[in-house]
Amino acid sequence: MRVLIIGGGGREHALAWKIAQSPLLARLFVAPGNPGTAALGENVAIAVDDIAALVAFAVAQRIDLVIPGPELPLALGIADALAAAGIACCGPSRAAAQLESSKAFTKRICDEAGIPTAAWAEFTDAAAARAYLADHPAPIVIKADGLAAGKGVVVAASDAEADAAVSAMLEDQVHGASGARIVIEACMTGPEMSFFAICDGGTALFCGTAMDHKRVGEGDTGPNTGGMGAIAPHPAATDPVIETVMATIIRPALAAMVARGTPFRGFLFAGLMLTGQGPKLIEFNARFGDPECEALMPLLASDILPVLHDTARGALDGGAKVAWHEGAAAAVIMAARGYPGGYETGGLIDLAGADEVPDTEIFHAGTRLQDGVLRSAGGRVLAVTATGPTLDEALGRAYRAIDRIGFPTGFCRRDIGSRALEAPAPSGV
Template sequence: MNVLVVGGGGREHAICWKLAQSDKVDKIYCAPGNAGISAVAECVAIGAEDIDGICAFAKDNAIDLAVIGPEVPLAMGIVDQLEAVGVKTFGPNKKCSQLEASKSFTKDFLARHDIPTAGYKEFTDKDELLDAVGIFGYPMVLKADGLAAGKGVVIAENEADAKQAIEEMMGDKVFGHAADKIVVEEFLTGVEASMLCFVDEHTILPMESAQDYKRAFDDDKGPNTGGMGTYSPSLLFDAKIESEIREQILEPTLAGFQKDGLDFKGVLFIGLMLSDDGPKVIEFNNRFGDPETQSVLARLDSDLAEVFLAVTENRLADIELKWKDDKAVCVVLASGGYPGSYEKGKLITGLGDVDPDVIVFHAGTKFADMPEGSKCAACEDGCEMKQSAIVTSGGRVLGVTALGATHDEARAKAYANAEKISFDGVQYRKDIGLIHRW
């Protein structure tokens, strides 16, 4: 079959990489893709949010299955429109996509169905929120209600920081209209973990666990990012925790979907806090997490195309997921300055030096745009590297992902290969996989 993957980041590279291993797949297209994705799929110059363009391409190229990566086109209703032109599409429809597009929608859902989560209150008036500073004590958790590229959460340590954050979010609009409404939450203590689940209208099927690292710097310091690395499976999960998650979160969530008429089909990403009071939901996302996907799919032994089809056809109950015993670690190499302002177009070197059993998933890369006859910065005598020279084009650039028989072996291999890759301003955390040991 012909498959179209929508998106151009590390998550989409991992999806395309895994789909390319399927006997069911004849051709993979990716819109818009990136330099790394081009090795396993044909990249087409259509933006992920150009829904009309994507629908037209799908019809013209006999696409049998579309897979939607990013959250924005999901919230825009891309699944509804692709299905309207006869394309099977993996991902939740516009109604279900509110679970990520609106924090308050999700908090109300969790409260309505008695699913463990932090206490919360919603605010649309800045002055009212300023008067309520410290409502749950400190640290104070402030979440932009709408989509903010994974960066719309501020954890204020004191009153002054909280008031400054409120002014920036609701006054200066640093997250645009996403913060027209702010959800204030009780601060949860514990360790964060992530669980990805395949979901259709009858079944919720969890994947192996992963742990994500959101803060920019070592020791979990600095601003929140889209994710600086992951490992899978989480060393914090055991049979007791998995049982609690299934009974207290997964089963009530599926029942809640059915009761509320949310015909969810796709991936439900559950951000969890493993607290002394048991697991609690931090957030729902409507799609594969990034970079959790890189470490989780690297360990998946099942045919991903078959799983996607089963979800679209509401026969997920027939699927038994198979996993490699190997552990996986993904270290994100980011542009200098990320998640703030950063420069693009930095030449990436060392990609050819990476061990053959290590996977480098591209997130923010493109081929260098050099005119004929120009010289590549990587060579002194002309431009033989013109087609292979790859430069940075985003905040998170690469996800160096390694498998190993043990967690420590995978971690050592990921870092050894991360050190082989370089670009001007490269930054990455040195403690991915270690946070649980502090």
Template sequence: MQVLIIGSGGREHALAWKISQSPKVSQIYCAPGNAGISEYATCIEIKDNNLDELLSFAKEKQIDLTIVGPEIPLSLGIVDLFNDNGLKIFGPSKLAAEIEGSKAFSKDLMKKYNIPTAEYEIFTEVEPAKDYLQDIGIPCVVKADGLAAGKGVMVCFTEEEALKAIYEILLDQKFGDAGARLVIEEYLEGQEVSMLAFSDGKTIVPMVSAQDHKQVFDNDKGPNTGGMGAYSPAPIYTDEIHDFVVTEVLEKTIKAMEIEGRNYQGILYAGLMLTPKGPKVLEYNARFGDPETQVVLPRLETDLIVIIEAILENTLDKITIKWSQEAAVCVVMASGGYPGDYEKDKVITGLEKVSEPTRIFHAGTATKNGQIVTNGGRVLGVTALGKTIQEAINNAYKGVEKINFADVHYRKDIGAKAVKG
């Protein structure tokens, strides 16, 4: 089987690594890929939003299965395009991917189908948004409606911060068309947990739990990022909470999407806040999370290709998915300045010194003059397994210490929440 992976980050590197283990797969391509992915796949210089070129390549190479990593091609309708041309592709349709592509849509869906989430309102104009601030109070959360690479969510602890967020989104158009509408919602107290699940549109099978670290600095300080690290499992996510999430969130969501004529086939990611009043959905993603994928896939013991084939054939209920009991931790090494401005082309050293049980997933790297250099905000995800979360933390940071590039930044407390109690 020939497989094409679309994307260029740590999530796609983890996918390439896991898929390379399948006896069903003979060749992997990745568009556009990165320096690390090239170990497992032939990287093709086609951007993930160039649907026509991706289609032409898949036809030319007679690709048997395409797997979509990032949200942009999904929201542009790549699944519909490939299906219309008789090509197998894994991911939700354009209509289904709107669950991530529009926060307003997803909030309205949750409200309509009684799926637990924060109180909210949707706005296109500044004055009504400002008036609502008085109703909902501070702190609150201001979100750009559309896709903003994980940076369109602002948690505001003062009225000044909230007003600034409203002005930046609606007036300054900081996020372009993604900010044509904004959502203001109540601030929820608690810990966040990521729950990813496989869905064939009828059956939904949850993966193991994970917890992401969104803020750029230790102790959850500073602006939100795409994710500075993750661990799995999340001890705070108990069996009781899991049972509630499966029935009241995951199963309800898949059923709601079916009723709405948006049959959901692919990966459903629910970002949850575990509040004193129970779990509530913060957001949905229509694909594997990043960096959660880097801690979830290393724990997956079942052939990922077998799972994907079952989803595409609507037989997910016929297979058993097995997971390792080991814990996994991923520490993201980022460019100095991220999530703001940062420089590229910094030479990375020490990669060859890292060995099992620690693995490096490249997120933003390239090859230049025979050397691996930085090529993004999040550069590497150093991921390790361990019998316990503490052991996995120790292994991951041992790996981090061996790697270096100019102005490197990483959090020193990834996983700390999981071992405090």
């Protein structure tokens, strides 16, 4: 099978690493890829938002399956363009990708399907939003409706913060068109869980759970990031919790999308809050999570390639299950100094020595080769992932590998997974 992965970060490197192990793979391309994916296949210098060039390449190379990694090409309609060219894509249509690209759309789906989520309202007018806030005091959550590079959510602890968020989005237009509509919702409390399913339109297979760590600083302090690390599986992911989420959130969402005539195919990422009333949906993403993907791929025992191909063709076996290795995984992000603000690029990276730590993989998230020398080229630079029979052992291996990596301008959180070790999260069911 000839495969094209779209993207160039740690998620795409992890997917490429897993797919490269499949006996069904004939040739692997990654666009644009990174130095890590170059060791597994052929990198192609096409940007993720250049839909026409991506489709033309897929046609010219007789690609059997395209796997989009990030949300942007999905929101721009890459699946639709590939379908028109007769090429299978493991990702949703532009209409179905609204589950990620529009917060209000997802909330309407929740209302239609009876999916448990926070009470909400949508606004395009600042005065109307402030009137709503007057009756719904903080803490409260304000979200830009569209894609905002992970920066469109404000959890307002005070009424002043909520008012400032409304002003920034609707009046100052800090997120442009993405913030021209906002969603205001009640603030839920409880542990969060990243929950993944792979869906072919009507059928969904459970595809793992993880605990992400969004804040840049230890002790969950500082600004939100794209993710500073993840552990898998989530400590609260018992069989009853998994089945509850599939029955009350994943399957109803798929049925609602079919009823709208926009069936969802691809990875469905449900961000959950484990409340005292059970799991509730925070938001959907229309692709695999990052860095959750880097934690989950080493735990996956199944050959993922036929599953992805069946997903793209609408041919999943509803009775099938993906198999997992025993134990746990930990992915720790090494980021560039200054991240998530203005960060340094070009920092030297020396990976020699890290290979000596067993059961460890280093996924490239933001690197480049310059004259044969590896350097940083992004905010999140490396995802150092380790597995072990216990979470404690997986974390120990990940940090031992990090201590052997030479990256003077990089940093990481030293407390990834510590909350799970100290007090496993309650099930919420």
